[in-house]
Amino acid sequence: MMKHLCILIVLLAYFSTGKAQFEKYFFDKTLRFDYYHCGNSTEDHYYYDKMMEEPFWGGSKVSLIDNTGYGNYEFRLYDLENNELIYSRGFCTLFGEWQTIDEAKTIDKCFPESVVMPYPRNKTRIEFLSRNKKGIFEKKFEYIIDPESYFIKRDREKLPTFDLVYSGAPDKKVDIVLIPEGYTADQLELFKADCQTFTDAFFTYSPYKENKNKFNIRGVWAPSLEAGPDIPGEHIWNKTRLEASYYTFGSERYQMITDFQKVRDVAANAPYDYIYVLSNTAKYGGGAIYNFYGISAAHHESETGKIYIHEFGHLFLGLGDEYVGGSEYNDFYPVGVEPWEANLTTLVDFDKKWKNMLAPGTKIPTPVDKPNSEKLGVYEGGGYVDKGVYRPWVNCMMNNIHTIDIFCPVCQKAIQGMIDFQCK
Numbered sequence: 001m002m003k004h005l006c007i008l009i010v011l012l013a014y015f016s017t018g019k020a021q022f023e024k025y026f027f028d029k030t031l032r033f034d035y036y037h038c039g040n041s042t043e044d045h046y047y048y049d050k051m052m053e054e055p056f057w058g059g060s061k062v063s064l065i066d067n068t069g070y071g072n073y074e075f076r077l078y079d080l081e082n083n084e085l086i087y088s089r090g091f092c093t094l095f096g097e098w099q100t101i102d103e104a105k106t107i108d109k110c111f112p113e114s115v116v117m118p119y120p121r122n123k124t125r126i127e128f129l130s131r132n133k134k135g136i137f138e139k140k141f142e143y144i145i146d147p148e149s150y151f152i153k154r155d156r157e158k159l160p161t162f163d164l165v166y167s168g169a170p171d172k173k174v175d176i177v178l179i180p181e182g183y184t185a186d187q188l189e190l191f192k193a194d195c196q197t198f199t200d201a202f203f204t205y206s207p208y209k210e211n212k213n214k215f216n217i218r219g220v221w222a223p224s225l226e227a228g229p230d231i232p233g234e235h236i237w238n239k240t241r242l243e244a245s246y247y248t249f250g251s252e253r254y255q256m257i258t259d260f261q262k263v264r265d266v267a268a269n270a271p272y273d274y275i276y277v278l279s280n281t282a283k284y285g286g287g288a289i290y291n292f293y294g295i296s297a298a299h300h301e302s303e304t305g306k307i308y309i310h311e312f313g314h315l316f317l318g319l320g321d322e323y324v325g326g327s328e329y330n331d332f333y334p335v336g337v338e339p340w341e342a343n344l345t346t347l348v349d350f351d352k353k354w355k356n357m358l359a360p361g362t363k364i365p366t367p368v369d370k371p372n373s374e375k376l377g378v379y380e381g382g383g384y385v386d387k388g389v390y391r392p393w394v395n396c397m398m399n400n401i402h403t404i405d406i407f408c409p410v411c412q413k414a415i416q417g418m419i420d421f422q423c424k
């Protein structure tokens with residue numbers, strides 16, 4: 001009897017792990033779901049576009065359900081037959097940022113978007129949720145996925161790849177894919193050298209350097225007809241692969257790509273969790289959005305590496321900007337709502353943030369004692385505004401990279417948490 005009980009316990013342990021769940025519901029490849037995200041400052045709508053099969057699955061086979069709470073949006077997959085939640089991920093988008101600028105009060109706009117998931121074995125329902133103004137997820141769209149449909153595109157452009165760091169199987173590692181923007185056909189060696197610069201810079205910062213064996217970094221080569229991204233403010237328009245552009249939302253240094261689907265087309269040539277675009281320019285600027293993509297100048301004269309690290313913090317776990325000003329956004333962090341970002345608080349629900357890391361007797365708000373003070377506190381100003389949003393350190397890599405080159409303990413702890421989640 002005892003022996004049978006032991007076998008039962010072992011079997012239960014196996015079937016309760018995500019890996020068995022993965023094998024029950026998914027194939028080891030990717031289903032990509034493309035759609036259009038449209039609306040204005042007060043509403044958003046999802047419109048179906050297409051599905052594609054992609055060859056690699058770079059994500060965890062254990063962390064199937066997203067329990068981080070990060071992101072303004074979330075998609076959830078349910079097995080159609082038994083209605084079980086089998087996969088979910090939070091994310092943010094460029095459309096979501098656009099909703100907070102003045103233009104969105106006057107017109108409607110559509111942005112191409114895309115999410116990826118392990119390829120389902122059976123019919124599956126996908127649901128998309130957006131946070132409302134109170135920060136609560138509301139279901140906006142659903143679609144029944146038939147994984148055997150002949151409308152799922154299985155053909156794609158094949159592009160060459162190369163490894164920069166290989167630490168092990170993609171499901172157990174954080175996989176970063178580096179893709180080029182505005183490099184011409186004769187600039188492959190330049191792109192490879194820039195990928196190496198990214199890699200070298202990445203592992204000089206904590207906590208990435210202590211976790212080097214938990215990352216894979218790969219490059220995909222996809223040349224452009226002309227060199228460098230668009231600079232509308234200088235009337236520069238180049239024929240490039242991803243059509244990256246400065247002056248996004250009218251902000252000179254905000255270099256972004258509007259068509260995320262084009263970015264996925266290139267990235268699909270390698271297993272990946274996160275896409276970072278190296279832009280062939282020396283002009284300061286870039287941007288990154290949680291679980292979407294990151295991009296920045298590959299040849300900034302002095303701060304190329306620091307910009308990569310700051311932007312990757314947005315991409316990897318949605319760390320908020322700890323600085324004041326510098327954006328066109330309205331009510332990016334609404335009063336009365338605790339932001340989901342790990343390193344910002346409105347004090348609405350500070351218990352869920354870094355309260356338990358503070359030294360006893362820390363004043364809230366904490367007065368600034370000196371520049372770059374390493375005293376953990378609750379400093380007013382962050383998330384682009386000087387009142388009502390608070391940050392953990394006077395200065396951190398998510399604040400002013402010009403004067404500091406370390407993350408505050410709150411950001412470091414959150415980064416470690418995401419590394420561990422992705423490597424299960």
Ligand SMILES: [Zn+2]
Nearest residue numbers: 396398408411
């Ligand atoms: Zn920080």
